[in-house]
Amino acid sequence: VGILRAEVSDTSLRTEYEKLTRRLLERAVDSPARRPDEVLDSAIHPEALRLCRRNWQRRMIQEHQSAQVFSSMLPDLIEAEATIDVKVCVLRSAMDELHHAALCADVVSYLGGVPEVETNLQLPPIAPHPGVPALERSLRNLFFVGCLSETVAVSLLTEERELVKDPYVARVLKQLAGDETLHARIGWVYLREVWPTLDEAARERTIEYLYVALAYYEKCMVDATPFASIPPIILAEARSIGFADCRESRALFYETMESVIIPQLEEIGLPARKAWDARASATSTNKVGDVTLTG
Numbered sequence: 001v002g003i004l005r006a007e008v009s010d011t012s013l014r015t016e017y018e019k020l021t022r023r024l025l026e027r028a029v030d031s032p033a034r035r036p037d038e039v040l041d042s043a044i045h046p047e048a049l050r051l052c053r054r055n056w057q058r059r060m061i062q063e064h065q066s067a068q069v070f071s072s073m074l075p076d077l078i079e080a081e082a083t084i085d086v087k088v089c090v091l092r093s094a095m096d097e098l099h100h101a102a103l104c105a106d107v108v109s110y111l112g113g114v115p116e117v118e119t120n121l122q123l124p125p126i127a128p129h130p131g132v133p134a135l136e137r138s139l140r141n142l143f144f145v146g147c148l149s150e151t152v153a154v155s156l157l158t159e160e161r162e163l164v165k166d167p168y169v170a171r172v173l174k175q176l177a178g179d180e181t182l183h184a185r186i187g188w189v190y191l192r193e194v195w196p197t198l199d200e201a202a203r204e205r206t207i208e209y210l211y212v213a214l215a216y217y218e219k220c221m222v223d224a225t226p227f228a229s230i231p232p233i234i235l236a237e238a239r240s241i242g243f244a245d246c247r248e249s250r251a252l253f254y255e256t257m258e259s260v261i262i263p264q265l266e267e268i269g270l271p272a273r274k275a276w277d278a279r280a281s282a283t284s285t286n287k288v289g290d291v292t293l294t295g
């Protein structure tokens with residue numbers, strides 16, 4: 001256990017980091033950085049503030065987890081002879097996630113909190129898929145992260161963006177949503193490219209994995225969204241400064257599976273409908289990947 005922060009040092013690397021962030025990682029014309037004149041609405045209920053601080057602190061951990069997941073994919077992609085654009089976009093995603101962690105830390109400060117969180121700094125590694133060829137390993141992990149986790153993250157962020165009122169937090173959410181959209185797309189593009197090249201045996205193994213992955217992902221999402229009853233007035237205030245309600249998140253997760261992910265997988269040629277419907281009977285509890293609620 002240690003303290004997770006997202007500070008910038010006072011060395012010359014700070015300049016490099018700031019240049020990189022401004023020129024490469026920020027997407028919109030509107031920088032997500034907080035402006036000097038931006039202050040939080042002082043009328044926000046303390047309980048709403050407390051919930052939001054915890055929410056944004058938790059995100060600092062999830063974003064680091066996502067950064068670790070993307071950066072861990074490089075060796076498999078190299079071994080799998082992936083094209084250079086895939087490798088660069090995956091590493092860009094890792095940088096995006098670290099940038100997100102910094103943005104989340106800034107929001108914690110804005111909300112009057114301390115931008116750090118105590119957690120186990122040994123984050124879980126990505127699934128190794130022993131005995132599976134590199135191409136399939138990279139496909140499985142990029143599928144799990146891009147087509148499942150990041151695709152759901154985009155839905156959750158879209159919902160949050162509709163409810164947020166604070167202009168600074170709105171810009172941060174816009175940056176996160178834009179980035180997670182790319183992260184999801186990497187998974188979908190890779191799946192569309194790689195799936196048709198797999199031989200019969202590789203497809204069978206991948207389909208077997210699909211059954212386990214969907215069941216495992218559902219379990220992760222259910223675990224990550226424990227229901228807590230929050231008074232409606234507090235919830236509305238929390239949402240005005242960026243808050244994901246678990247009940248809503250879980251409903252959105254199912255909706256995204258049904259209306260986006262399953263149909264898209266089917267269209268590519270994977271028997272996702274059958275796999276999703278059979279998830280209750282999926283027996284393997286092997287860890288198949290890592291989940292991040294907000295990508």
Ligand SMILES: [Fe+2]
Nearest residue numbers: 066180183295
């Ligand atoms: Fe992401």
Ligand SMILES: [Fe+2]
Nearest residue numbers: 063097100295
């Ligand atoms: Fe992220």
